[in-house]
Amino acid sequence: MSEDYVIRVCTSPRQVDPVAWDALLLNQANPSPFLRYAYLAALDASGSACLRTGWAPHFILLERDGVLQAACVVYAKTHSYGEYVFDWAWANAYAQHGLDYYPKAVVAVPFTPVPSTRLLAVHAAARSRLVKALLAWCREQQMSSLHLLFGEPEDAAAAEDAGMMLRHTVQFHWKNAPEAYASFDNFLATLSQDKRKKIRQERRKVQEAGVTFRCMEGVNISPADWDFFYRCYERTYLEHGNAPYLTRDFFHRMASSLPEAWVMFIAERGGQSIATSLIAIQAYSTGASGLNDSKIPPKTPLVAYGRYWGALERVDCLHFEACYYQPLAWCIANGYQRFEGGAQGEHKMARALLPVKTSSAHWLAHPAFADAVARFLEREGQGIEDYLGELEGRSPFKAH
DSSP states (O other), X not given: OOOOOEEEEESSGGGSOHHHHHHHHHTSSSOOGGGSHHXXXXXXXXXXXXXXXXXXXXXXXXXXXXXXXXXEEEEEESSOTTOSSOOHHHHHHHHHTTOOOOSEEEESOTTOXXXXXXXXXXXXXXXXHHHHXXXXXXXXXXXXXXXXXXXXXXXXXXXXXXXXXXXXXXXXXXXXXXXXXXXXXXXXTTBOHHHHHHHHHHHHHHHHTTOXXXXXXXXXXXXXXXXXXXXXHHHHHHHTTOOOSSOHHHHHXXXXXXXXXXXXXXXXXXXXXXXXXXXXXXXXXXSTTOOOGGGSOTTOOOEEEEEEEXXXXXXXXXXXXXXXXXXXXXXXXXXXXXXXXXXXXXXXXXXXOEEEEEEEEEEESSHHHHHHHHHHHHHHHHHHHHHHHHHHTTOSBOXX
C-alpha cells in the first residue's frame, strides 16, 4: 500500500472544503445526514458541540495530489456525556488509580446514536490508513483513549485490524417489507393479533382525545413551527433535570442550510399545538454543496431517524403516535426502507422495531487497563449475544 498521503488536521469546520467533504460522504455505504458538512458546522457554530461544551472538533483529512481520499471528525472530550456508548465505569476506574481518563478522543456524531459510516474513504486501503493516522494523533495528543461509536461494519473491520477492541450494543429498527407496504393498515396486517390490536387501541385513544396531526417537510417547516418544536424539545429536557444539548441557533441553522433533512409532525387539539416530533431523513436534493438526487448511489437505502419529541399537554398514548405511528406512516407513504428509533427501548418491539446489533471500537493507551477492558468486553459481548437471542423469540409479526 502506498503511503504518499498528506495528512491534515483541522480544528474548525471552516478549514474544511464542504464540497469535498460531502462528495466523499455521499459515496459511503451509509451516508448519514448527521455527517453532512452543514450539520457538523452547525454543531460548532451554534455552540452546541464545541470546545466550550467539551466537544473540541478535529477533522482528520487524508489527501493525495490535492484530492480528499479519507476523512473523519474526532472530538477531544473532557467528559462522557452525549455518547450513548457508556464508559463511565472505565473513567471511574482510572480515577480510582490516580490516572486521568480525560481528555479522550471520540469519533462520533455528538448526541446522535445513529449507526452510519464514520470513517469516510474512497477504498479500504485509505480507510485503514485513516485509522492509523487517528491512533498516531491520539498518541501525539496524549489522549487516554480513542472511541469510534456506531460505525458501519467496514469501520469496525478497519479499527479491529488496527488493534482496537470491538463493543456491541442493541438498537431497534423498523424495516419496510421487501415489496414495500401499500399502507399503514397493510403493515398492521403483518403483525400478530395482540400487537395489531394494541396499536389500534393506542391510536384510537389519541383520536378520541381530539388530537390531529399535521406534517411539514423541509422548507415547508416555518420559523413558527421550529420555534414551537424547540419550546417542546427544551421543556422535555428540563423536565428531566437537564438543559438541552442543542441550541435554538442550531435548529435555525438546520432550517437554512440543511432543510431537506427534516420532517416535523405537530399534534394539535382545539386549534392549539400541543406536541411535536422531529425526524431526520436521507435527502440530498439541495444544500450548500450542490448535491442532487441524481448523484445518490443507486443502492443507498432511504432511511428515516427518530430524533426528538416534546409535549405541552399530556394525552394518553400521544408519545407513541407522535414518535412511531406518524413517522412509520410517513415512511410507508414515501417509500423509505428503514426507520431507526434511536438508542435502547425494548418497548419499541411492540411497534415492530426489531433488535439490531450496533458496533463501536475502542483503544486505550494504558496497557493494563486495555487488558482489563478486553476481558470485560468479552463477557459483555456474550451477554449481548444472549440478549439478542432472547429478543428474536419475541417477534411482533405473525408466525409463518
